Amino acid sequence: MQINPQTTKVGFIGTGVMGKSMAGHILDAGYNLFVYNRTKSKAEELLNKGAVFLPIDELARTCDLVITMVGFPKDVEEVYLGNNGLLKNARENSILIDMTTSPPSLAVKIDIEAKKKGVYFLDAPVSGGDIGAKNATLSIMVGGSEEIFNIVLPIFNLLGKNIVYQGSAGSGQHxxxxxxxxxxxxxxxxxxxxxxxxxxxxxxxxxxxxxxxxxxxxxxxxxxxxxxxxxxxxxxxxxxxxxxxxxxxxxxxxxxxxxxxxxxxxxxxxxxxxxxxxxxxxxxxxxxxxxx
Missing domain, CATH: 1.10.1040.10 (N-(1-d-carboxylethyl)-l-norvaline Dehydrogenase; domain 2)
Incomplete structure (x- = not known):
């Protein structure tokens, strides 16, 4: 799979303090962007710039790559493992990237379930706060397949400056x-x-x-x-x-x-x-x- 603005449909779930800016950089780079947030009004700025709002299940069926940036581990579990979540609806060979900070053990669990579905998963938490998100200078710490990491590096480069592959699933969270x-x-x-x-x-x-x-x-x-x-x-x-x-x-x-x-x-x-x-x-x- 190649990642480029002409052919790759990107989903972004969680458009809060940091997520809104991060999703905005992807949209500004010319990607077709599909977003979801529990409070739709927090996505209005992105929607006004051309993003499309979809529920999680439909977003998963539509996109080649989906990034999540939500609040708590329970939110990560719901988004990935819930009845209307990403793993039940993601297309085969699509790539899911969780940039929320959550337990390494949860990242490993999601990775195992993703492999069963023929889906790729990376845990890629970030550091830098709202300033780093706005300026696209985040530090990004990545766990999962190194091959998939290299494929999605063009997306990571839109979001941060210090991007390091750390190892197998859960390594980013550790x-x-x-x-x-x-x-x-x-x-x-x-x-x-x-x-x-x-x-x-x-x-x-x-x-x-x-x-x-x-x-x-x-x-x-x-x-x-x-x-x-x-x-x-x-x-x-x-x-x-x-x-x-x-x-x-x-x-x-x-x-x-x-x-x-x-x-x-x-x-x-x-x-x-x-x-x-x-x-x-x-x-x-x-x-x-x-x-x-």
Missing amino acids: TKMCNQIVIATGMIGVAESLYYAIKSGLDPEKVLKSIGGGAAGSWSLVNLGPKMLKGDFAPGFYVKHFIKDMKIALDEAIKMGLKLPGLELALSLYEELSKMGEDNSGTQAIFKLYMK
Whole structure:
């Protein structure tokens, strides 16, 4: 199979904070795009640009390649394994790509079921948030068949800049867990550093200029640190989804007999933030725990 705008029909399920931008890049590249979202209004911008709205079963029967970017593992299961889901309706030899962050074990399960149906499956979670989605600079971590990875690389190149094949099914999701572990503990550091700067009488904006370009520099510090200081807690990545990811990582760690105290601490703080009603805020809202 060759992937190109002239012959490949692409489906995209999940047009939320990140998915809308990602689907938009595919549409802008000239592909025939078919979309589904539970809340149709969130797809209006894409529909106005020429995308076609279809229910999941019909989308699966129509498309050569389908990408999913939904919220939680239960959503992934429903979309792929439900009675009206992708695997019951996908065309033979079509390619399904889940870019949601979900358990590696679920990716393996879907891959097994896909092979029974003569369908190809990749798990390809991403990192970079809404900024990376808008700018097409996402990091994409891919598990599944390397042959299929190479076939769909033109699509991945529309969405990201750092695209790495990690190995067999589930490997993409395991890599994303590594990513989230780094971010989880790093977000505590960013919040505590800026809190310290404020309480010590420093100008936190100047502090950011000094430490952002040094050894302490990180994506979270440079991109989310300024938002913390401005009180901008709009979601680039939801607190509720971050909690979901951390729980997946801890579950996988337990299966491997690992102890991850930093991740456990980060999860406990974000669960405290959730109890404050911040589930739909961006992950930088952890700053509120310190400034309350």
